[in-house]
Amino acid sequence: MLVNTIQRGIVIDHITAGRGAKIIEYLDIDTKVNTVAFIMNASSKRHGRKDIVKIENVIDIDMAVLGLIDHQATVNIIENGKIVRKINLQLPDKVMNVIRCRNPRCVTSIETNAPHIFHLIDEEAKEYRCEYCDDIVSVKGGLLDEIMH
Template identity: 70%
Template structure:
């Protein structure tokens, strides 16, 4: 399969196979307006299989939550057909309305309109703590 290179935009490479759609959802890009290519199950020397996402003409999207979806992915910002910047993803220290608290005793389950805020507890185990009830969840298990 051949997909053209882009002159300007973002290429997210080395996404874990099967996670491309989830990454696209998190980025919240209007695919009705923007040109987006999602390549699924491409061959990868590093991972065996990978997903790749190419987004044309956009370079300023919020990537905070992306580290949470797949922090092994690599992000390349493309300008004038060349990589102008590489972004190393890491788990964000704090995320808002990305992880939803599932503790039925948490105030977020009854009080409407309050943001679900989680803080990184342990990078190695990818654990986050709810700001309100202190419930701990693994980022991958949310």
């Protein structure tokens, strides 16, 4: 399947198959205004299957959120139809209002306006610690979906 190249914007490639929709949701891209191409289950030499998201005329996106949802994805910044920058994603050191604390004793379960803040404690195990109650959560694979906002 062919999707036209974009002149200016972002191409998020090598997204783990099935994660593309989540990425569009959490990057808070206004799909009523922006031109977005979303390809699901494209063939991939590296992963077998992958999702791809192309967003026209948007450069500034939240890399921390992207890194958390799928840090194996690659991000290419496009200007004048050419890749001007490649960004390697990493798990962010701190994330705010992306994942929720699942500890029923945590203050965030009652204080609705308190931002949900987590700090990376173990990159390999993909574990984060809640700033308030210190509960540890893993964002590995399907576990992430359970604790996302």
